[in-house]
Amino acid sequence: MPRIVVLRWGHRPQRDTRLTTHVALTARALGASGIILSDIEDRKIRETVNKLTRQWGGRFFFEMGTPWKEAVRNWRSTGGIVVHLTAYGENIEGSNVLEDIRGSMRDVMVIVGSQKVPREFFSEDISDFNVAIGNQPHSECASLAIFLYCLSEGKTLARSYQGAKIRIIPQKRGKKVVENKRFLSDDG
C-alpha cells in the first residue's frame, strides 16, 4: 500500500470543528498515516484526535499550521503525487482515474477542501489528479471515506492497530469491547 497523507484545507475553527474532526478520524480509520490541517491551528481537534489514537492504537500524526503550498511542495519533493478531491473532477465511476492513481505506485497526498478552494488546486502545479466522488455536491468527509476505501479496495477496514488499549470485537448483536490491561497500565 502507498503511504497516504490527508491535507485539510480551509478549516474554520468553531464552525468546522466537528466536521474536521470527522475528516481526521475517517483518514485514520481508512488507512492514512496522518493529517495536515493547513494554514491554521486548532489545538482542540488535535487533542481529540491524538487522545483517540492513544486509546485505539496505531500511528497517526496530526500536523497543523503549515501553509498549504509548503505542505504540497514538500510532499512533491519526496516523489509523492497529489489528489485533489472535488465534485468538478473526474468521476471515479465512469473514468479510469482510480486505476491511474493506483498504477502510479506512488505515495498519495489527498487534498480535502471546503466549498470555495483556490483555483490553483486544479492546476498541474498543485494536483496530479482532480477526483470526483460523483459530480453531485455532498460532503468532503464522505468523499474522503469513499476515495480511501476504493484506493485500498477496502483492506484497511480490517487491519489491526498496534498498541491499542481498547478494541471492538465485531458482533451481530450488542457491543463487545476488549481492554488491553497491559497497555492500559502503561498509561495509568
Added chain:
Amino acid sequence: MPRIVVLRWGHRPQRDTRLTTHVALTARALGASGIILSDIEDRKIRETVNKLTRQWGGRFFFEMGTPWKEAVRNWRSTGGIVVHLTAYGENIEGSNVLEDIRGSMRDVMVIVGSQKVPREFFSEDISDFNVAIGNQPHSECASLAIFLYCLSEGKTLARSYQGAKIRIIPQKRGKKVVENKRFLSDDG
C-alpha cells in the same frame, strides 16, 4: 436496486447542523430516496437540502419529527429491512454481511446514529443487521457513504438527476458547469 431510506437519529440542532446536512447530502448523492430526521425538527437543514435538490435535480424527500420507533415500524410493515450502522457491528470487510443484505433483495432503511444510541437499536426487534464500516471510531457520514457506495457497487455515483437546473461536466482540470435554461426559467 432496492429503495433506500436513511434514518438520522440523535440530531442536536446547532451542534449537529453541518454534520446532519452532510449526512443528508451524502444520502442523496449515493442513491437514497430520502432521509428521516427522527424525533426532532430542523427547518434550516430541510430548507438547505430541499433547495439543493431543486437545483441539482432528482427526487429526494426530507421528513422530520417522526418518532424513530414509528418510522422503523412503518418501514418494516412494508417488508423493508433495517440496517443499523455501528462500529460494534459486523465489519463489512471480513464478513458476508453486505452479501447477505444484497441477497435479501429487500428495501433498506439505514439507521445512522450518533455516539450513544438506544440499546434497542442492536436488538432483533429493530435491526436486521448491525453493520460496521470497520471497527474503529470515525464518522457516521463516512460510514453512510461507504455503506451506500458498497450496496450499489458504486453505480449510483454515475447516475443522472432528472430535472436538474445545474450539473457538472467532469473534467481533469478546472470547473465546467452546465445550466439547464428550460428548468431554470421554470423557477424564475
